[in-house]
Amino acid sequence: MALLYDCSDPTKRTRGMGVAARAIKAGRLVVLPTDTVYGVGADAFSPEAIRKLLDAKGRGPDMPVPVLVGSADAWTGVAVTNEASEALAAVFWPGGLSLLCQEQPSLDWNLGDTGGTVVVRMPQHDVALELLRKTGPMGVSSANLSGHPPARSAQEAREQLGDAIAVYLEGGMTAADVPSTIVDVTGEVPRVVRAGAISLERLREVVPEIIGPEDESTEPASAATAEPTAQDGDAQDDGDAAGPEVVDEVVAVDAEQDDGDAAGPEVVDEVVVADDAAHDDDAGENDGAAEK
Numbered sequence: 001m002a003l004l005y006d007c008s009d010p011t012k013r014t015r016g017m018g019v020a021a022r023a024i025k026a027g028r029l030v031v032l033p034t035d036t037v038y039g040v041g042a043d044a045f046s047p048e049a050i051r052k053l054l055d056a057k058g059r060g061p062d063m064p065v066p067v068l069v070g071s072a073d074a075w076t077g078v079a080v081t082n083e084a085s086e087a088l089a090a091v092f093w094p095g096g097l098s099l100l101c102q103e104q105p106s107l108d109w110n111l112g113d114t115g116g117t118v119v120v121r122m123p124q125h126d127v128a129l130e131l132l133r134k135t136g137p138m139g140v141s142s143a144n145l146s147g148h149p150p151a152r153s154a155q156e157a158r159e160q161l162g163d164a165i166a167v168y169l170e171g172g173m174t175a176a177d178v179p180s181t182i183v184d185v186t187g188e189v190p191r192v193v194r195a196g197a198i199s200l201e202r203l204r205e206v207v208p209e210i211i212g213p214e215d216e217s218t219e220p221a222s223a224a225t226a227e228p229t230a231q232d233g234d235a236q237d238d239g240d241a242a243g244p245e246v247v248d249e250v251v252a253v254d255a256e257q258d259d260g261d262a263a264g265p266e267v268v269d270e271v272v273v274a275d276d277a278a279h280d281d282d283a284g285e286n287d288g289a290a291e292k
Contacts, residue, residue, distance in 0.1 A: 004154055004168040007033075007127050016169050021134040023166040029053055031143045031157045032131055033171030034068070034123040035096070036180065037150035038157045040165060041068075044078070044137035045109050053139060056164040058146040065139035066098065066119035070132030075120045078104055078137060084207045085185040091206050094124035096197025100184040121180055127171045183210065191215075 005016025020030045027049040030041050040056060042049035042065075050065060069075040072093050079085075079101035088097060098121040123129065132138060142150040143157035151157035154170035181196035183203065191211040192200060200212045 002158065002163045002165050002168060004158060004170055006170045008170075008172065013127070016167065017131055017134065020131055020167040020169055024049075024131075024135040024138060027052070028166035029056060029164065030131070031151075031154055031161065031165050031168045032128050032140070033125055033154070033169065033174060034128050034140075035094075035125045035174070036123075036178075037152060037174055038143040038154060039068075039128075039140040040143040040157070040161065041131075041135075041138040041140040043135070044139045045107075047109070050109075050139050052164075053141055056161055057141060057144065065141050066121065068128065068132060068138065068140050069093075069120055069122045070129050072122060075099075075122070078107060079118055079120050080104060082185060084190045084210075085183075087206050088183060088185070088190070088203065089122070092198055092202075093122035094129065095122070096124075096178070096180040097121065098180045098182045100182055100186060100193065102186050117186060119182065125171065127169055131169065 003016075003019060005012045005019070007013040007016060020032070023030055024041065024043050027043060027046050029049070029052055031038055032041055033039075040053055042053040044050070044065075044067060053065065054060060067075075067078055069078075072089055075081070075089070079099070080103070081089075081101065085099050085101060088099065098119050100117055100119050103116055103118040143161060144150045145160045148160055151160060152174045153172065154168040158165070158168050179194065179196040181192060181198040181203070182194040184191045184193050189209055189211055190207055192203065192213045195213055200210070203210050
């Protein structure tokens with residue numbers, strides 16, 4: 001049975017973070033807030049977990065999962081960077097900028113039909129960042145069924161995804177109504193492939209040569225830009241392009257170990273979750289009541 005933790009309560013937030021981190025490490029799914037819409041996250045390096053994520057949403061590998069990062073340095077472990085991408089990340093992360101990069105060739109993962117690229121972003125939300133620093137890289141897609149609007153609270157996500165998710169982290173209603181800006185940095189000249197939260201003018205203050213999405217006279221940075229939405233599940237996932245942000249992203253993070261997370265097997269099944277809830281003084285109010 002899925003658990004829901006109210007992260008506005010410090011005690012429940014601490015407990016929820018530990019349970020969520022163990023769930024991710026066990027190959028299960030977690031719903032978490034970001035600075036735009038809610039996302040459903042999985043271990044980026046577990047093909048089975050990514051398959052569960054796609055199955056839960058009712059979508060296929062033709063719309064691969066992007067990547068969120070929990071620190072500005074951690075993304076270099078999953079993506080090939082260059083001077084332009086590093087400059088953009090230094091200014092606009094955490095925040096509403098997604099970078100379309102070549103993935104690190106040494107990675108053994110399967111995010112879908114990526115064509116050797118990956119969309120990476122660092123979200124500006126304390127709950128998301130705290131979890132990401134516990135789990136390491138996560139595939140994160142918008143928390144909604146295919147064809148349905150993206151969730152703006154954990155409860156909304158739960159109404160759509162139900163027990164396909166092990167843990168829901170409630171961080172309140174999201175307010176963003178603008179998607180992230182996506183910049184393709186795979187070629188010699190960076191190019192905006194989706195306009196969004198960060199304007200072209202602001203981007204050019206950092207990288208003056210960047211190409212706008214309307215400029216078709218210049219050669220695209222790479223073949224990957226021909227299908228930017230395939231890399232950015234938010235952009236074409238269930239009509240989300242008109243709605244909030246690219247939450248389909250993978251989270252490359254400093255894998256800081258929670259003091260309690262390392263102990264015991266990394267298996268979170270119904271028995272373990274039930275045992276955890278039984279020891280939560282607020283389980284009846286928080287975890288049980290959430291499962292109406």
